[in-house]
Amino acid sequence: MLRILGFLALLVPLAAGAADAAAMARQGNGKGAAPCMACHGVDGGGMEANGYPRLAGLDAAYLRHQLDDFANGTRTNPAMQPNASALSEDERAALAKYYSAMPLPARFAKPAAAPDARGERLAERGDWNRGLPGCVQCHGPGGVGVGANFPPLAGQPAAYLTAQLTAWQQGTRRNDPLQLMQHVAKQLTPQEIQAVAGWFVAQPLPAKGDTP
Incomplete structure (x- = not known):
């Protein structure tokens, strides 16, 4: 008792x-x-x-x-x-x-935005001629996130992703491990930042426990 x-x-x-x-x-x-x-x-x-x-x-x-x-x-x-x-x-x-x-809100299972081919290439494969890794190498397949250091990119507003990549690029955000994001963001043009953000908005986000 x-x-x-x-x-x-x-x-x-x-x-x-x-x-x-x-x-x-x-x-x-x-x-x-x-x-x-x-x-x-x-x-x-x-x-x-x-x-x-x-x-x-x-x-x-x-x-x-x-x-x-x-x-x-x-x-x-x-x-x-x-x-x-x-x-x-x-x-x-x-x-x-x-x-x-x-x-997770149900609306993230089937995003309405259309994927961007340039954003897809950078998100999934990067551009090794510029020393630029694909986003999914750290943030997981489709940008679902990996642990405490690599948050989900899928299911975030494009405006938020664009603002954060710009902040990393300009050095106004600096709280990442080893300054990895500052290095990545500095390789991107404003058009590429928008394309990557648009691609992640178009990715479905599985519920917890589902397989990405």
Whole structure:
């Protein structure tokens, strides 16, 4: 009986953490952090028109790392920095787990955009004459993402992908391991950045547990 009570006691803070994260996503934390869903959508799928990224289904460690980097100024963004800074370490961890566990919105299974041949070539094969690897070599088949360091590119708004590649290129984003993305982005023209972003938008994103 004591063992059962002890196990249940461990579950209480876990359930409370999930509930707190859900409340923060809907209402903010009352200490300066705005509701996450205001920009990232009720379903965590982001907002294509505004270029706000999808959070649902991303790796928890990756999300936590980005929130921490926004909070400490390593990664800059006029909207995210004040919001992440208003979150405690525990709140950032809880939100990362909450969005990681959120199911992928069904609309990502069959994207409507048409693939771009130039974007496909760069995404899948790169251009080794320029020392440029294919995006999928790190980000997985179809850009589904690999672990904490290589997030999904499929299922992200084209405007968001374009903005991030441009930021890597210009050196205004620098929080990647070994500065790999800065090297890659600097090899791309603005037209190529748009083509790659357009290709990933056109890729279907399998649900968790499915085979890419």
